[in-house]
Amino acid sequence: MKSETLKSAINAHGWVGLIISLPLFIVFWAGAITFFQPELEQWATLPYYNIDTEAKQDGNYVNYNELVEEQIKLHGILPGERITLRFPNDKMPYLKMYFQVPVQSEKQPEKETITDPSVEAKKVKKKYLGLLIDPYSGEVFTEHSPFDFTHFLYELHYNLQLPQGLYIVGIITLFFFVITITGVVIQLKKIIKNFFLYRKDQTTRAQMTDMHNVVGVISLPYAIMYALSGVILNLLILVQIPSVLVLYKGDLNGVTQDAGFYSHNSEASGEPIKMPDLKTFAESLSQKHQTDITQLNIYAYGDKNSVLQFRGLYNSGFNKQFSRFYEVSTNSFPEHMNLPEDNTFAVGLQILYSMHFANFAGTDMRLIYFVLAIAFCGMIIAGNVLWVVKRQKKNEYPKTLAFTRGATLGGCIGVITATALCFFLERSLPEALSEREHVIEYVFGLSLLLITAAGFFVNKLRPFIGYNLIVSGALLAATVAFEWSVLGREMVLMIENGYWMIGCVSAGFAFIAVVLLSVGIKTLRYVKPEELTAIEDTDKVPA
Numbered sequence: 001m002k003s004e005t006l007k008s009a010i011n012a013h014g015w016v017g018l019i020i021s022l023p024l025f026i027v028f029w030a031g032a033i034t035f036f037q038p039e040l041e042q043w044a045t046l047p048y049y050n051i052d053t054e055a056k057q058d059g060n061y062v063n064y065n066e067l068v069e070e071q072i073k074l075h076g077i078l079p080g081e082r083i084t085l086r087f088p089n090d091k092m093p094y095l096k097m098y099f100q101v102p103v104q105s106e107k108q109p110e111k112e113t114i115t116d117p118s119v120e121a122k123k124v125k126k127k128y129l130g131l132l133i134d135p136y137s138g139e140v141f142t143e144h145s146p147f148d149f150t151h152f153l154y155e156l157h158y159n160l161q162l163p164q165g166l167y168i169v170g171i172i173t174l175f176f177f178v179i180t181i182t183g184v185v186i187q188l189k190k191i192i193k194n195f196f197l198y199r200k201d202q203t204t205r206a207q208m209t210d211m212h213n214v215v216g217v218i219s220l221p222y223a224i225m226y227a228l229s230g231v232i233l234n235l236l237i238l239v240q241i242p243s244v245l246v247l248y249k250g251d252l253n254g255v256t257q258d259a260g261f262y263s264h265n266s267e268a269s270g271e272p273i274k275m276p277d278l279k280t281f282a283e284s285l286s287q288k289h290q291t292d293i294t295q296l297n298i299y300a301y302g303d304k305n306s307v308l309q310f311r312g313l314y315n316s317g318f319n320k321q322f323s324r325f326y327e328v329s330t331n332s333f334p335e336h337m338n339l340p341e342d343n344t345f346a347v348g349l350q351i352l353y354s355m356h357f358a359n360f361a362g363t364d365m366r367l368i369y370f371v372l373a374i375a376f377c378g379m380i381i382a383g384n385v386l387w388v389v390k391r392q393k394k395n396e397y398p399k400t401l402a403f404t405r406g407a408t409l410g411g412c413i414g415v416i417t418a419t420a421l422c423f424f425l426e427r428s429l430p431e432a433l434s435e436r437e438h439v440i441e442y443v444f445g446l447s448l449l450l451i452t453a454a455g456f457f458v459n460k461l462r463p464f465i466g467y468n469l470i471v472s473g474a475l476l477a478a479t480v481a482f483e484w485s486v487l488g489r490e491m492v493l494m495i496e497n498g499y500w501m502i503g504c505v506s507a508g509f510a511f512i513a514v515v516l517l518s519v520g521i522k523t524l525r526y527v528k529p530e531e532l533t534a535i536e537d538t539d540k541v542p543a
Helices: 003-034 037-048 053-058 064-075 117-123 149-159 165-187 204-218 220-234 237-247 252-258 278-289 344-357 363-393 398-428 436-457 461-486 488-496 501-525 535-540
Strands: 082-086 095-102 126-133 140-142 291-299 307-314 321-327
Touching: 003 037, 003 149, 003 165, 003 363, 003 398, 037 149, 037 488, 037 501, 064 082, 064 095, 064 126, 064 278, 149 165, 149 398, 149 436, 165 204, 165 220, 204 220, 204 363, 220 344, 220 363, 278 291, 278 307, 278 321, 363 398, 398 436, 398 461, 398 501, 436 461, 461 488, 461 501, 488 501
Parallel strands: none
Antiparallel strands: 082 095, 082 291, 095 126, 126 140, 291 307, 307 321
C-alpha cells in the first residue's frame, strides 16, 4: 500500500471519527441498554402493580370486548379512532391499551354539534393515553407511562431525541461505515500479526492503542452489519424518494404496496355492527397460522367499517413477522389489505431489523451484542484520547483539542453517569409523582449537560473519569439496595410467581456496579500529584 493512501486513510479515520464520536457513543450506549428493554420494563413496573393471582390461577381473562367498550364510553373515544391492544406475555404480564382521546379546548364551544363523525375526528384536538391493565381482573393501574425511561433510551438510540433525528443518526451511521472501512485499510498489513496484541505492561497510550485496534478488528463483522443496517433503517427515505419520483411517477401508495407494506385508516360510517370476540378470534388465528400474536389494532370499533389487524411473530423461521387484516362487515381477509408474505423487500427489511436488534435468538445472543456495543463505546473513547494526545504534544488545533476533551470526557462519561442516575430515579421516585417519566428525562438531559460542560474545563483527567465511574457504580448499588430494602417483599412475590427476570436485572445492576466501582478506584489509585495536570500526561501514567 502506498504511503499516501495510508496517510489519507489515517486522516479520514481520525477526523471523521472525531466529528461523530459523541453522537456515535450515545447511539451505541443507548442501543446496548435497549437490547434488554423488555426485561428492564418488567423490572421497573412489576413491583408496583400486583396482578390478581387468584384470577390468574383460574385462567379467567378479562373480556377484551367489554374492556374496549368501557374505555370508549369512559374516555369518549371518537368513532373511527384506532385502538391498540398489546397482549400479555412472559416478559410483560400486563395488558396494554393505547388510543387517542379528544382534548377539550378552552376556545371550543361546549355545545357544538357535528353530524359527520369523520369531520369531528379530524377537527378535535387529541392526546394519547396508554393504559396498563390487569389482564385477569381488568383493573386499570395507570393511564400514563410512569416507567418509560427504557423507551426514552430506545428513542435516543435511533433519533437522539432531536428534530429530524432519524435522518441525523442515519448520516452518522453512514460515516461510521466510512471509519470502519478506513480502519480496515490502516490495519490491513498487521490485521493477522497483531490480532490479539495487547501490551498490558506498556504505557497507557500503548494500551489504548491496542484496545482500540483489537476491539475494532474482532468486532469487524458486527460493525459492518450495524453500519449497513443502520443506514438502511434510518435513511430508507433516500431509496423511496427516487423510486416514487422516477419509477412510480409520484405514486407513494404504489411503491408502498409493492414494497410489501399496507397502512389502514378507517372512517366511521355511523352504522353499528356486532364485533367478534377479540380474544377468541386472536387465539384461533394464532393456532391456524402457528404464530404468536402479540398485538391487535382495532380500527373503528363497533362500526360497519371496522377492521382488525393482528400482528405477531411466526413460531418458526428467522423471526418472520405475521400480519393479517380482517374486515368485520365481510367476514374476510381482503387481498388488497393482506399483501403476499413472500415480498422480497419486506422480508429483507424484517431480517435486517431482526439482526440489528438481536431478536432472532435468545438472551445469549443479546448478551454478546451488549458486550460488543459496550466495547465499541470504550473504543470510541480510546480513539479520541489517542487523537488528542498526538495533537496536543505538537500543540496543534488547541480549540479542537478543547472541544474533543469536553466531548470525550464530559459527553461520553456524562452519558454513563446520567444513565445510572436515571435508573436510580426510575426505581426510587414515587409511582404517583406527576409527570414522573418526564422528570427522569429532564434529569438525564440536565446531568449530561452539566458533566459535558465540566469536561471542557477539567485538567485532571484521571480523577474526572475515576470519580464519574465511582459515582455511576454507587448509584447502581444504591438502586439495588433501595429496591430490596423498600420493595423486597413485592420483588420476592413476583419472583415466586414466575417473573424471575426482575431478580436477574437486579443482579445485573449489582455486577455492573462492582465493575464500575473497581475500574473507578483503579483509575484513581495510579494518579500521582505531579501527574494531575493535562491530557498529555495520560500516556506517562502506568496502568
